[in-house]
Amino acid sequence: MSDVDAALDTALQSLVGGKGPVQVATEPVGASEVSAWCAVMSEANPLFVDEVVAASGPHGGIVAPPATLNMWTMPVRIGGGSVGRDTDQPQQAAYQLLDDAGFTGVVATNSDQAYEGHLRPGDVVSARTTLAGVSPQKQTALGIGHFVTTEVAYANHHGDPVGTLTFRVFKFRPGTGRQRGDEPVDDSPRPERPRPRWNQDQAWHWEGLRQHELRIQRFTGSGLLVHPPAVADPTTHDMAYDWVVASGRGTLYSWTAPEHPKAPAFEDPLVVGLVELEEGVRMVSNIVGVRPDHLEIGMPLEVCWLDSHDDVTLHQFRPARPGRRTDTMVRGDVSVGDRLPPCPIDVTTDLVKSGALATFDHQDVHHDGDAARAKGLPDIIMNILTSSGLAARWLGDWAGDEVGFRSLRIGLGASNHPGDTMTMTGSVTDVGEGGAVTVSFFGANSLGNHIHGSAELVLPEVSRGAGGRA
Amino acid sequence: MWTPARQTAIVGIGATEFSKDSGRTPMQLATESCLAACADAGLDPTMVDGMSLFSMERNYEIEVARNLGIPRLRFFSMVNHGGGGGCATVAMAAMAVHSGAADYVLAYRAFNERSWHRFGSGVQDHHQSPEANDVSFSWTSPFGLLTPAQWAGMFATRYMHQHGATSEDFGRIAVADRRHAANNPAAFFHGRPITLEEHQVSRIISDPLRLLDCCQESDGGVALLVTTAERAQGLDREPAWIAAAAQGVAEDQWMMRSYYRDDITGLPEMGVVAGQLWESSGLGPADIQAAMLYDHFTPLVLPQFEEFGFCGSGEAKDFIVDGNIEIGGGLPVNTNGGQLGEAYIHGMNGIAEGVRQVRGTSVNQVDGAVNVLVTSGSGVPTSGLVLSGEGG
Numbered sequence: 001m002s003d004v005d006a007a008l009d010t011a012l013q014s015l016v017g018g019k020g021p022v023q024v025a026t027e028p029v030g031a032s033e034v035s036a037w038c039a040v041m042s043e044a045n046p047l048f049v050d051e052v053v054a055a056s057g058p059h060g061g062i063v064a065p066p067a068t069l070n071m072w073t074m075p076v077r078i079g080g081g082s083v084g085r086d087t088d089q090p091q092q093a094a095y096q097l098l099d100d101a102g103f104t105g106v107v108a109t110n111s112d113q114a115y116e117g118h119l120r121p122g123d124v125v126s127a128r129t130t131l132a133g134v135s136p137q138k139q140t141a142l143g144i145g146h147f148v149t150t151e152v153a154y155a156n157h158h159g160d161p162v163g164t165l166t167f168r169v170f171k172f173r174p175g176t177g178r179q180r181g182d183e184p185v186d187d188s189p190r191p192e193r194p195r196p197r198w199n200q201d202q203a204w205h206w207e208g209l210r211q212h213e214l215r216i217q218r219f220t221g222s223g224l225l226v227h228p229p230a231v232a233d234p235t236t237h238d239m240a241y242d243w244v245v246a247s248g249r250g251t252l253y254s255w256t257a258p259e260h261p262k263a264p265a266f267e268d269p270l271v272v273g274l275v276e277l278e279e280g281v282r283m284v285s286n287i288v289g290v291r292p293d294h295l296e297i298g299m300p301l302e303v304c305w306l307d308s309h310d311d312v313t314l315h316q317f318r319p320a321r322p323g324r325r326t327d328t329m330v331r332g333d334v335s336v337g338d339r340l341p342p343c344p345i346d347v348t349t350d351l352v353k354s355g356a357l358a359t360f361d362h363q364d365v366h367h368d369g370d371a372a373r374a375k376g377l378p379d380i381i382m383n384i385l386t387s388s389g390l391a392a393r394w395l396g397d398w399a400g401d402e403v404g405f406r407s408l409r410i411g412l413g414a415s416n417h418p419g420d421t422m423t424m425t426g427s428v429t430d431v432g433e434g435g436a437v438t439v440s441f442f443g444a445n446s447l448g449n450h451i452h453g454s455a456e457l458v459l460p461e462v463s464r465g466a467g468g469r470a
Numbered sequence: 471m472w473t474p475a476r477q478t479a480i481v482g483i484g485a486t487e488f489s490k491d492s493g494r495t496p497m498q499l500a501t502e503s504c505l506a507a508c509a510d511a512g513l514d515p516t517m518v519d520g521m522s523l524f525s526m527e528r529n530y531e532i533e534v535a536r537n538l539g540i541p542r543l544r545f546f547s548m549v550n551h552g553g554g555g556g557c558a559t560v561a562m563a564a565m566a567v568h569s570g571a572a573d574y575v576l577a578y579r580a581f582n583e584r585s586w587h588r589f590g591s592g593v594q595d596h597h598q599s600p601e602a603n604d605v606s607f608s609w610t611s612p613f614g615l616l617t618p619a620q621w622a623g624m625f626a627t628r629y630m631h632q633h634g635a636t637s638e639d640f641g642r643i644a645v646a647d648r649r650h651a652a653n654n655p656a657a658f659f660h661g662r663p664i665t666l667e668e669h670q671v672s673r674i675i676s677d678p679l680r681l682l683d684c685c686q687e688s689d690g691g692v693a694l695l696v697t698t699a700e701r702a703q704g705l706d707r708e709p710a711w712i713a714a715a716a717q718g719v720a721e722d723q724w725m726m727r728s729y730y731r732d733d734i735t736g737l738p739e740m741g742v743v744a745g746q747l748w749e750s751s752g753l754g755p756a757d758i759q760a761a762m763l764y765d766h767f768t769p770l771v772l773p774q775f776e777e778f779g780f781c782g783s784g785e786a787k788d789f790i791v792d793g794n795i796e797i798g799g800g801l802p803v804n805t806n807g808g809q810l811g812e813a814y815i816h817g818m819n820g821i822a823e824g825v826r827q828v829r830g831t832s833v834n835q836v837d838g839a840v841n842v843l844v845t846s847g848s849g850v851p852t853s854g855l856v857l858s859g860e861g862g
Contacts, residue, residue, distance in 0.1 A: 194593075194616070196608035199600035227730070228609045234722075254631070254734065256623025257677035258614055261591060266614040274624055274729050282730050284610050284624075292677055297631045314612055 005137060008101050012134040012146065015097075018090030023078045024126045028157075031121040033358075034064050040351070040358040041065075041389040044324050045401045058402050058460070063118040066405040067392035069154060070113065070165045071385050072125040074360035090131035091150040098171040103145050110149075110168040111384045112409040117162045124157035132166065145172030193265045193308045202229045204243060209313040212305050214246040216281055227281035248303030249320060250277040257292040267446075275301055275317050289318040289423030289444065290342045299342070304421070318344045319423060328400025328463040331435040338428040340398045340439065345390055347382060347445065349418040355386030382416035387451050391443060394424045395455055399437075404458035406436070414447035422450050435459040475750055476862030478564040479702050479709030482511030482695035483822040488658055488813030491585040492689035499691035500529035500580035501537045507693040508538075512706030513574060518695075520545035520572030522563040524555030526816070529580055545572035549717075551725060553766065553847030554739075556817035557855040561715035563696035573701060579818040580691030589687045589814075592616035610727055619684050619767060621726040623676035625849065626769035629735045630678060633784035635772065637678055641669035643768040643803075644682045644810055646796045651807025654833045658686065659811045683768040685809040692818035694825075699861060710825040713841065713858040714751035718742030719851045726849040735784070737770070740777040740845065743854040748779075751856045753841055755779045758856075760827050760836045761801055761843040762820035765808040770848035778843065797834050805834035817846045824857045 035049050043065060046053040054062040064072075085092040095106075119125065135147035152165045198206050208215035217226045219233035220240045232239050255273040262268070273287040273295075287295065288304065300320035308314045319342035345351075356366035361383040364371035372380045388410055396403060416422055426441030435458045443451040484506025486492065486499050508515040515538040521531035523546070531546045545566040549555035556579070563575035583589045593607060593616050615621060629635055648664045651657035664682060672681040702709040720738035722731050731738070748754050755778060763774045772786035780801060781789040789795075795803040806812040806823035813819055824842040826832040832839075844855040 193614070194607075194611040196612045197600050197604050198608060199605060202605060202608075228606075254624050254628035254729075256615070256620055256627060256679075257674075258617070258620045258623070259674045259676060260681075261617070263592065263614060263616055270614045272610075272613050272615045272620065272624070274628070274734075284613055284615060284727075284729060286613050297627070308612060312612075 004101075008097065009136065011097055012094055015090045015094050015131050016133055018093075018131050020089035020091070020129045022126050022128045023073055025073050025077045025124055026079055027077055029064050029072055029119050029121050029123045029125065031062060034062070034068070034121065037065065037068060037358045037389065040354045040386070041393045043389070043393045043396065045396055047401050059118055061120060063120055065389070065392060066115045066118070066163070067113065067385070067388045067408055068119070068359070069115065069163045070127070070152065071359040071361070072119070073127040073154070074362075076360050076362050078127075089129055091129060091148060094131055094134055094148055095171065098146060098148070102173050103171040105143060105145070105172040105174045106169055107142060107172070108167070108169050108384055108412055109147065110166065110409070110411050111388060112166040112407065113163060113388065114166075114407040115163040115405055117156070117160055119156065119162055125162070126155050126157070127152050139176075140170065140172070141177055142170065143172035143174060143176035145170050191265045193314075195309060196312060201231055205229060206312065208243070208245070209305070209315060210311075212313070214248055214277075214303055214315055215243040216246050216277070216279055217241050218244050225279055225281050227283055244279065246277050246279050246303075250275045250301050250317065252287065252295060252297055252299045252301055253282055254297065255287060255292075255295055271295065273301075273317060283315070286314070286316045287318070288316050289344050289421055290425055291442075291444070294339060294342060294425045296339065318421070322397060324397040325400040328402040329459050330463050331459050331461055333459065334428050334431060334437055336428055336431055340394075340424070340426045340441070343394050343397070343424045345422045345424065345443075347416045347418055347420045347422055349380070352380050352382045352386070352416070352418055355389070356383045359383060359385035359389065361385055377415070379417045382450075384410070384412065387412075387416065387443065390422075391424065391441065391451060391453070391455070395439060395441075395457065399457055399459065400463065402460050402463065406456035406458060408453070408455045410451050410453040412451060413449040414445060416445055416450045420445040420447070429454070435461065474564070474568045475752070476711045476713055476858065476860070477699055478568050478696060478712045479699065479861070480560065480694050480712065480821070480825050480857065481697050481702050481705050481707055481709055482507040482509075482513065483693070483825050484508070484510055485656070485692045485819065485822060486580070486690050488656060488688050488690040488815070488819075490689060492582055496581045496586070496691070497529050497533060497537070499582070499689070500534050500578055500693075503578050503580055503691035503693035504534060504538060504576050507576060507578075507695045510707065511695050513695065516540055518574045518576050519543055520563065520566050520575030522546070522559040522566070522575050522577040522696075523548040524552065524559050524579070524816075525550045526552045527579060529578075534578070545575060549853075551847070551851040553764065553816040554850035554852035556821060556846040556853065557715060557844055558717050558846065558853035560694060560696060560712065560821060560855055561717060561853060564712050564715055567696060567698045567701075573697065575696045576693055577696065577818075578691060578693035579816050582689045583814070584687040584689050590617055590619065590684075606724065606727075615727075617676070618726060619679050620676040622767040622770055622849065623679050624729060625734055626678050626767075629769055629772065632735050633787065635787045637670065637680065638666060639772065639787040639790070640678075640683050640768040641666045642790050643765060643771045643795070644669050646790070646793075647765060647804045647808040647810040649796055650805050650834050651811025654807050654812055657807040657812040658688065659807060679767060679769065682810075685766045685814040688813040688815060690813050690815050692815045692822055694818065694821060708829055708859075709861060710828040711858045711861045713753065713856040714747040715853070715855045716743045716746035716750070717851070717853045718746070723851060725851075728849065735773065737773045737777050737848055739850070739852050740774055740848060740854070743845070743852055744778045747843070747854050747856050751841075751858070753856060757841050758801065758843045759839040759841060760805060760824075761803050762806070762808070762824050762845070763803055763843075764817050764820065764845045764848050764852075765804055765810050766814065766847070768810070774845060774848060797836065802834070802836050805832050805836065820844055821855065824855065828857050828859045
């Protein structure tokens with residue numbers, strides 16, 4: 001370690017343990033803000049928005065979704081924001097030291113929320129930040145830098161603790177990453193997939209795919225559906241046919257995951273499934289958005305599309321978005337190893353922008369494409385609070401309205417850009433006393449895992465039924 | 471009963487060595503194999519007047535006949551669908567000699583499937599035209615299902631799900647084959663048995679298929695000589711009687727991609743073969759002492775036991791336990807090591823092993839082997855044979 005590095009390290013370590021002044025939100029928790037958040041996240045839990053249902057529910061009234069914990073004191077809500085660093089805050093002082101030493105790059109790596117109580121409309125949230133740690137210099141794929149960990153304790157205006165956030169960023173020197181130079185980067189374009197061939201007996205099927213229609217041959221005499229298409233109805237020898245447009249819903253009938261030899265035209269992992277459509281026919285298709293070890297025969301799937309060639313669109317299938325339980329799981333309903341239903345989430349420009357605004361995150365990379373590109377990003381990126389909110393919504397869809405959240409720990413990876421799909425998959429990794437359940441999960445997009453993490457949930461002893469309405 | 475029971479016989483078998491690099495052309499391998507089969511029978515090769523091939527054979531009969539100096543060839547045919555046609559070449563030969571179309575018919579397979587074009591590398595370059603057979607690949611290839619192992623993987627997953635079979639059940643086939651190959655000096659894997667544990671840690675080829683579930687591409691050639699009972703009397707070898715031979719295609723048949731049937735865990739085309747073999751031979755599962763079952767991929771061996779009635783549907787995983795398919799078991803299988811252990815010569819080496827069992831000359835000889843079942847490609851239009859030491 002050089003003298004300069006040692007001096008920086010000493011200065012950083014001297015800040016560790018420091019606490020900043022308490023920051024108080026300028027506005028209380030608002031029902032309309034909660035409602036907007038729920039709309040963006042597709043959160044349907046009435047205990048967050050419906051006063052009547054919530055009054056007879058387990059919390060005795062409306063509560064804010066736990067995953068909103070740290071959004072009420074975001075910079076725009078504590079009168080701060082973009083005017084320089086408030087070096088009264090120890091983490092800000094550490095960031096400034098690192099900036100000055102050339103570690104100007106920053107990426108958030110972890111956001112671990114732990115909940116101690118519920119926030120309710122009208123609560124005024126205060127936050128106090130402790131600089132919990134600064135790592136020694138580390139080399140990562142991004143570059144050489146330091147991990148900076150802060151802990152923020154949140155309380156309501158009565159002084160009751162409501163939860164903590166452990167937040168970690170990596171401050172790095174741009175251009176010192178391992179990816180360039182040390183490791184060969186294969187940036188050759190992926191070759192095209194094998195091109196389908198067709199003649200007039202099947203051309204209508206492929207034309208349909210171009211229009212995002214999954215067309216199934218129907219022999220008009222008998223109404224028999226046949227796939228792959230035939231020339232004659234094997235039961236009547238009638239050759240007159242038209243087609244029906246399939247709903248695009250089906251289930252997984254079988255699958256294989258080719259690993260060797262690798263065909264360079266295909267992504268890895270490659271999953272080829274046999275999909276049984278709800279119309280009754282089967283078709284071979286890629287299964288996307290789910291790792292092979294999360295596949296289950298019979299799992300519900302829905303169609304999506306891949307433009308594989310200039311003039312060819314292929315059908316693909318992904319896990320169908322699971323419905324929301326109307327009752328709540330109770331203790332004994334889950335066991336270690338249980339898988340949660342995979343859930344695809346379309347990452348649209350709308351979702352990224354409205355998610356950032358609904359969580360009071362006004363950083364430009366979440367809503368301004370030009371600003372994002374100026375910072376070297378291909379497009380705007382989803383903010384952490386939106387990712388957390390979507391994960392929490394998916395967990396709630398699975399467990400039900402009355403599930404309790406103790407924590408939501410998230411590690412961040414590949415960015416969520418508009419146009420991608422993030423698929424949530426997860427499984428139960430622990431079942432403890434008192435209804436405690438730990439779920440470990442991944443949110444994967446086309447670049448890798450956007451998030452990975454775990455949540456500690458608490459299941460009630462008995463379910464009150466549909467959203468506590470029973 | 472379209473082949474005459476016990477009126478025709480395999481009277482000669484010949485083979486080259488099996489390797490990963492023969493160092494010779496496939497034409498030379500074909501010629502050597504055919505000469506060896508004639509020599510085994512004690513027949514002057516110029517007496518051969520029929521040749522029975524199956525598709526993917528690139529050494530056409532005219533050039534082999536030219537090399538053998540055959541003055542006239544009266545019968546020649548090529549059965550379609552690759553590995554499924556192995557036993558069918560014997561069926562065609564039997565019909566030809568029985569009908570008088572030919573006197574002596576050679577059937578063979580010879581290739582450098584490893585050192586030249588690797589058979590398992592896939593069909594990505596297959597699509598050339600909008601003819602029906604090329605179009606048939608459009609339902610799978612654009613999605614990355616390109617190789618036989620990948621096609622088989624789709625069946626394997628469903629079989630496991632529906633019948634509760636596991637990767638270990640597939641592994642038991644490989645262990646049995648490799649145990650037999652270990653005794654066979656001609657085998658690829660001579661002296662190299664494997665354990666179930668080794669199977670379980672072998673790398674994934676196309677999940678759930680592991681490396682040791684898959685046969686290995688091979689270089690080599692095998693030839694068989696077929697004639698009538700009457701002509702067999704004048705030759706050197708005890709005839710391996712063709713008690714029955716049959717082909718089979720079932721409803722909604724595809725080449726290893728019959729994914730659209732109500733149930734995809736069976737091999738109904740093998741059932742079509744089984745019914746004919748039992749009917750025309752007058753035999754049944756209890757009369758069979760050894761079986762050479764096509765084993766390019768282990769998961770497609772299990773349903774063969776079921777289709778031939780050695781056990782019920784979905785029960786093969788229980789039938790094969792405790793060494794039941796190994797030497798000393800109830801139904802020793804693939805006593806040459808099979809295609810997983812001896813070599814992958816599209817099943818023609820399994821027919822040759824069936825002949826050796828009937829003759830009593832196998833390196834893994836089954837005591838009292840009289841009737842031997844042989845099958846060809848599984849999951850494809852296929853064929854089968856019952857060979858017998860008892861003539862008509």
